[in-house]
Amino acid sequence: MPELPEVETTVRGLKEAIVGRRVREVEVTWERTLANASPAELGAALAGVTIADVTRRGKHVVLHFADGAALAVHRRMTGNLLVRPPGAPTEPYTRLTLRFDDGSELRFVDIRKFGRASYHRDQAALAAFFAQVAGPEPLEDLTPQRLAALLARRRGRLKPLLLDQTFLAGIGNIYADEILWTAGLHPERRADSLAPAEIGRLADAIRDVLLAAIERRGTSLRDYRDSDGERGDNQRFLAVYGRAGAPCPRCGAPIEKRWLGQRGTHVCPRCQPIHAGPPPDHMGETRAGERCGPERL
DNA sequence: CCACGATCCTGCTAGC
């Protein structure tokens, strides 16, 4: 569910809400949520410790504690991190709760139980963890030159590569489809086949699509909520994702849905030709940000 | 290195 823009939105909300709060106790209601510790170990490690900062790395929310330790939370498909005041009724599907000194709570609510939290005793351990699971941040200095180097000698197809978190950290199924449409690139293009102009379009699309979605506080199709429980707005601006059969906002051709790497994939057959080459003439008629209409709320 | 299938889970919905 949550991809980079949703995680970024959540992190900004959590920073406001819980930095400076001190953990009184930890409650674990679904043990497998904890990836590398027992409930007792996590409780002992966090009791009495203050939240010093909240950051994002890829799709992970990272809670940093005053003692240098950190808790990395990956929400997978349906997980949400909600801040609730003292005495607020518990949400169903709550898997993990940090209760603070003032009685307020941070709750990890996750219908499908895929989400995971991992505890890291210090910065070195945290860095080692992310070295394993997360590649470069797509919003930090992703120049066309750098993207070209990343794509070189990659023989796989574009979309599965964008979904590979060690290639770039934070892009998921929605934004991969939106990015490739924005760049006018077919998801099955071989990654090392892009011309320099195409790499430039891809770098621009990655930045533009992700930044626009952050500005709209993320995409809420069904389950995603921010730390206040609010929905995002970006679902109203999707060009291809979830719009099979509907007209392409740029050229009007019906959006196709196909299956690629076990993921539903949405593509405009006219704007995203499978063969390498210059973009179709109509590319650029619509600028990023003004695409889409109200036909799908 | 790359593709594919199975697995972990629950809820919703389209179609019969």
Add this chain to the structure above:
DNA sequence: TGCTAGCAGGATCGTG
């Protein structure tokens, strides 16, 4: 109305 198959913002592991 009621049931069921299939699908869902993800990642990992094993096989070929």
